[in-house]
Amino acid sequence: MSNHIDVHAAQETDRLAVLRSLDLFGTPPEERFDRITRIACEIFGVPAAFITLIDEHNWTIKSPQMPPGRAELPREDTLCDHTIRSSEMLIVPDATKDERFADLDLVTSSQIRFYAGQPLSLGDDLRLGALCLIDPEPRQLGDADRELLKEMAQWVEREMREGLQLDRAVEVQRSLFPLDMVGRDDFELVGVCIPARGVSGDFYAWNEPPAGLDFTLADVMGKGTGAAILASALRMAFKLNPGLGVAETIRLVSDEAANDLEAAGAFATLVHARYQPLTGRVDYADAGHGLTIVVRTDGTVERLQSTGLPIGIAPHLGWDSASVVLAEGDVLLSVSDGVLDLFDGTIDSLNALALFVTPHSSAHDIADRVKVAAKAGPDGGDDVTVIVLRRLR
DSSP states (O other): OHHHHHHHHHHHHHHHHHHHHTOOTTOOOOHHHHHHHHHHHHHHTOSEEEEEEEOSSEEEEOSSOOOSSOSEEEGGGSSHHHHTTSSSOEEESOGGGOTTTTTSHHHHTTSOSEEEEEEEESSTTOEEEEEEEEESSOOOOOHHHHHHHHHHHHHHHHHHHHHHHHHHHHHHHHHHSOOOOOSOSSEEEEEEEEOSBSBOSEEEEEEOOTTOEEEEEEEESSOHHHHHHHHHHHHHHHHTSTTSOHHHHHHHHHHHHHHHHHHHTOOEEEEEEEEETTTTEEEEEEEBOOOEEEEOTTSOEEEEOOOBOOBTTOGGGOOOOEEEEOOTTOEEEEEOGGGGGGTTSSTTHHHHHHTTOOTTOOHHHHHHHHHHHHHTSOTTOOOEEEEEEEEOO
């Protein structure tokens, strides 16, 4: 008996850990789940269908397709608490005639007589909740409908699993962004990336080959996971080609990425540069990006022009390099086009961005202002990425 209790306790600990990792409690409705319950109501002809989650104490409705009343109850007062005790579907044709449930508030209040619940599990028999159908009138559920309810529950499980995978992708992508340059008294370098959909098709990176400090900002066409995969491949290609001339590096990266970009029907704009701290010189090559500015200490703004087309369009044309020199206190800002959407969406937005730079702004101050603007920006916008380089002496 003791071993059985220990095993049950361990399973419950694992179940709750997986449930919490979903980060679904206390969150607003999500169309990816609402769509399922909405369709379930239509297919099965029931007044309500819902997705429930059960933690150690409570039963919570995730989807708004629900009966009148509370969206959270003590788990022991619900039919779903019984549902997750087994891997089998629970069918209750008339709860008022079932001694297990006849005294539940949801039954005595006439909200539920018919109930069908398929447990939701993400593997290892860790049942997290249920996909449920309810009706205030008694009814039956035929074999074909039972199979359909199982399939719809699998749809919910896939959405949950993809959410976990996205969370892991976000964690991995964040770990790949370089740390801010520290321990330097001659310049500051800070990067920010705010994805529109969890993971970003933008990236920024830097490293220090013997010839100077190389940094890159790229924007892959599109959003979400597909763009993020391509961005990761580009980032790795730059990492594997350090120390060459900036235009030559872009050519090599373009050659390596050409097949992937062509297969995806995508392209990428980017700027790749090398900063020499002793002189303040920045050598750069720009592949169709054109979203880099230098803000001088007197407030004047200089935009660095493109020196070639985006990669993935016409790699055989090549790229030229150019240079600019930062004086003490000057700031170089390179951004993705999502930053333009924080203003009026046009190239004139770069002038508005330049106002984030004040005489006493640190690179962190400027990056923080971009973060604040992104937070206040429109929902469903583009990825927002910025590199801030400030020469101190």
